Amino acid sequence: MSLVKKFATVGGATLGSRIFGFARETLMAAALGTGPMADVFYAAFRFPNLFRRLFAEGAFNAAFVPLFAKEIEANGIEGAKRFSEEVFGVLFSVLFLITVIMELAMPLLVRWIIAPGFADDPEKFDLTVRLAIVMFPYLMSMSLTAMMSGMLNSLHHFFAAAVAPIFLNIVMIGALFYAIYYGSDPLATAWYLSWSVLVAGVLQLAVVYIGVRHAGINIGLRFPRFTPNVKRLLVLAVPAAITGGVTQINLVIGQAIASSKEGAIAALQYADRIYQLPLGVVGVAVGVVLLPELARALKSGHAREAGNIQNRSIEFVLFLTLPAAVALWLLSDDIIRVLYERGAFTASNTALVGSILAIFGLGLPGFVLIKALQPGFYAREDTKSPMRFTGIAVFVNSALSILLFPLLAERGIALAEAVAGWINTVLLLVTLLRRGHLTWEWALARRTGLLLVSSATMGGMIVYLLHRWEPLLATGSSLLTKTATLSLLILISMVVYFLVAFLIGGVDLGMIRRNLKRKPPASKPVSGPAGPDL
Known part of the structure; x- marks a missing residue:
């Protein structure tokens, strides 16, 4: 399977998850708006989500995948299975211990880390603690899910791992439909959502476990032992866990600062949901596919x-x-108006969330490029360099958030995240070039400039159409009219962008197709059944 098809497989499944996510957030906006219950739920959910990124996706996409690929190259499927069982035993034990400690310490965590601004409101504080206690075991399910997803990606079985996140949105949508249908109050709705998160975590774990079994590996639970391979994984995973969670770290910092203003956490979350669509579809697809591809190529001695x-x-x-x-x-503004502006979500909410989304958009290319650049370090078993760059980015984000929040409120937090993301990107790129791990291509630099011209041309078309179609997109228009107008505007803009990009040479489709369809270099044959690709 070519890289293009692999990107499409992961990106398509991620797009499906994001579409369900939009449906979920639309229902959330209608049910809770940016009120206190929305703040409480998002604050409580952010913490297990942070640890999912730190202990699961960051650590295992960066540390587990290269070592798993090395085992496949050296010892075949049986060696990879043995290594997976060693890791599974240690991971399960560590996660269980962390979960117990965090559950007991949740009041302190909410007071000092999750939402310090809630400390003066006993009702909001107590509810945030209780909801976080219900949802935190989600961490265990998702961390084990991430490990098995890394196994599937290394075996070139991308679909099951990519489709699993959809179940979180489906279960939460079911909870919201139930709450809205029976006219539940915001408090009851928050409780339904919290329990749905826990149920969804178990379902996601079941999906990837079935995928691993289908790929020819049956993982058994072993007594935890710190073998040399597991020790090497931990050495790589600790800095990788911090690095992989940079976006979540920045969001938690922003949330802690924003918790002093009612509605700010929910506003940032609604904007982040839209911003996560292109970040997820492109960034996650590239990151998930690129790391095992680079690891296998380097382990086989094909650096070029x-x-x-x-x-x-x-x-x-x-x-x-x-x-x-x-x-x-x-x-x-128009995207937020179409997706969210109904029920408890007002026109003033649209203006606020729209301004945050616009700023997030400035950081989008930087954050997606991080997903494309970090595998260049991880595939070479270097997780410390990206961790150092992440530390710099987090420091910049924290300093700017504290400085800008009194001046720009939620917009200041979004701007701080965008600036921090671009700083991280530049540090990664310059280091890869300096070490000779990335080859500078003047042709690529030229095409980047032409893509900027194409994007600017598309932007001019958008401004022109917005001026002419403003009445159709206004708050007073029907939802159908606004949706149809926005969809047509986006379609025209895409056509303009692609036409200009191809006409002026911003992209060479033939070159991309030739390079991305090249067969991977031959490597050591893998023994044992692999099963058909899911």
Whole structure:
């Protein structure tokens, strides 16, 4: 399967998850708006979500996948299975211990980390603690899910791991439908949502476990032992866990600062949900596919092939995210109005969330490029360099958030995150180039400039159409009229962008197709059944 098809497989499944996520957030906006219950639920949910990124996706996408690929190359499926069981036993034990400690310490965590601004409101504080206690075991399910997803990605079985997150949105949508149908108050709705998160975690784990079994590996639970392989994993995983959670770390910092203003946490969350669509579809797809591809190429001694794969991935990212950033900047209010403005979500909410989304759009290419650049370190078992860069980005984000929040409120937090993301991107890129792990291509630099021209041309078209179609997109228009107008505007903009990009040479489709469809270099044959690709 070519890289393009792998990107499409993961990106398509992620797009499905994001679409369900939009449906979920639309129902959330109608049921809770930006009121106190929305603040409480999002604050409580942010913490297990942070630890999911820190202990699950960051650690295992960065540390587990290269070591798992090495085991496949050296010892085949049986060696990989043995390594997986060793890791599973240790991971399960550590996660269980962390969960127990965090549950007991939840009041302190809410007071000092999750939402310090709630400390003066005993009702909000107590409810946040109780909801977080219900949802925190989600961490165990999702961390084990991330490990098995890393196994599936290394075995080139991408679909099951990519489709699993959809179940979180489906279960939460079911809880919201139940609450709305029976006219539940916001408090009851928050409780339904909290329990649905826990149920969804178990379902996601079941999906990837079935996928691993289908791929030919049956994981058994072993007594935890710190073997040399497990110790090596931990050495790589600790800095990788911090690095992989940089976005969540920044969001938690922003949440802690924003908790002093009612409605601010919910406003940031609603904007973040839209921003996560292109970040997820492009960034997650590239990150998930690129790491095992680079790891396998480097373990097989094909460094030049690895460099080419990474350059083409960067080009793919820029081709899709530059126009998305322009569109988010110009269409933010209209997107929020169509998706959220109903029920408890008012026109003033639209203006606030739209302004946050526009700023997030500025950071979109940077955050997606991080997903394309970090695998260049992780595939070489270097997790410390990205961790150092993440530390710098978190420091910048914290300082700017504290400085800008009194001046710009929620918009200041969004701007701080965007600036921190671009600083992280520049540090990663410069370091890869300096070490010779990434080859500078003047042709790629030229095409990047032309893609910027294409995006600017598309932006001009959007401004022109917005001026002419403003009455159709206004608050007083029907939902059908606003949706149809916005959809047509986006469609026209896409056509303009792609036409200009191809006409002026911003993208060479033939070159991308040739490079991304190249067969991976031959490696050591893998023994044991692999099963058909899910």
